[in-house]
Amino acid sequence: MSALSGETRPIAVTIGEPGGVGSDITQGAWLALREEKKLAFFVIGDCAFLKERFSRLGHAVPLRRIAHPAEVAGIFAEALPVIDMPFDERPETGRFIPGTAATVxxxxxxxxxxxxxxxxxxxxxxxxxxxxxxxxxFTHQGHTDYLAHLAQSRGHDAEPVMMLCAEDLRAIPVTVHIALAEVPRQLTSGLIIRQARVAARDLRQRFGIVEPRLAMTGLNPHAGENGAMGQEEQTILAPALAALRAEGLAVQGPLSADTAFHPEARALYDAILCMYHDQALIPVKTLDFHGGVNCTLGLPFIRTSPDHGTALSLAGTGKANPKSLIAAIRLAFEMSWRSA
Incomplete structure (x- = not known):
């Protein structure tokens, strides 16, 4: 941990795809957060591009070039700080081009x-x-594995785990962007155990939950009904649950996914491991479609992001909702305070 505290260090916001809504929602986040007394952020990206996009959106948001994050606190209330990183090619609003990828x-x-x-x-x-x-x-699957690669290449341990947050729900998809038919083949007891360990550790260290309570959904409808609708609960989940309980973790399951997310159920766990993408994403986006946050556990630094894509069709229209980015910045700030 740095000698600097969570109070004095700002948050870095990356530029993202310039053809999409990243710049639009960044503007909205600064307008919403600029009067916060302790929270401050800056952007790493093309200052001239940001100025042009902000002008197109009809808000005269002042920008200030900085050389180091230490400058942010003194100017955040008056201007959006930017570490200037110009694009090699001029971006196109509403359309992506490979020429901007290197800067991204x-x-x-x-x-x-x-x-x-x-x-x-x-x-x-x-x-x-x-x-x-x-x-x-670019040869990586996406943000998450690239961040892990960067950390590992610099000598740090990294075992990334995706956790989606919305209101009082924290949901972890154990398998993510794979076809549904592949899930039973890629889901293993070891994979579940590793992700549960990372989740428990980070819930303690970064969320301030002293004794995390975990839950797991079953893979099959009704959690398999004791083997009547599939064997994965007995052959994959049961060994994982037994191993985690033997380590002293409080973990319940397998839960039938159709009854695992109502308010009374959510009150019984701090995070839930879901066996595939939609098991986790559907309840998160139903609870708070615009305000969901993607939080990556298992990295040697704190990383969050909006739980949505680039929304190319909304770029430059003024219709992009910044709520998810605002929530991501707030969550990152809260996690940094608990980790300090």
Missing amino acids: IRSIDSAVELALAGAIAAMVTNPIQKEALYAAG
Whole structure:
């Protein structure tokens, strides 16, 4: 931990896909948060591009170039601080082009370097357009595994776990962006155990929950009904539950997913591990579609992001809702305070 406290260190916000709504919601976040007494953030991205987009949106948001995060606190209330990182090609609103990908990636790299150096409290990533990055030679699946790669390449342990947060729900998809038919083949007791351990550790260290209570959904309808609708609950989940309980973790399950997310059920756990993508994402987005936050556990730094994509069709229209980015910044700030 840096000698700097969560109070003095700002949050870095990466530029994200310039053709999308990242800049739009960043403007909205600064307008909403600029009068906060302790919370402050800055952007790593193209200052001229931000100025042009903000002007298009009809708000004269002042920008201030900075060289180091230490400058942020003194100017955040009056202007949005920016570490200037110009694009190699001029972005196009509502459309992605590979020519901007290198700067998008450099923005992420820079935020990670600042985080590992202790110069920032956390990083918040605006949405990226994977097709643009792939076309430019990006070889990683997405943000999460790239962040883990950067940490590991610098000698840090990293075992990333995606956790989605909305209101009082924290949901972890154990398997993520794979076809539903692949889930039973990729789901293992070891995978569940590893993600549960990471979740429990970070709930203690970054969420201030002394004795985390975990839950797990079953894979099959009605959690398999004792094998009547599938064997995965007996062959995969039961060994994982037994191993975690033997380690002293409070974990319940497997729960039938159709009754695991109502208010009374949510009151019984601090986070729930879901066996596939939609089991976790549907309840999160139903509870708070515009305000959900993606929080990556298992990294040597704090990272959150809005729980939505680049929304190319909304870019530059003034219709993009900044609520998810605002929530992501607030959550990152709260986590940094608990970790300090």
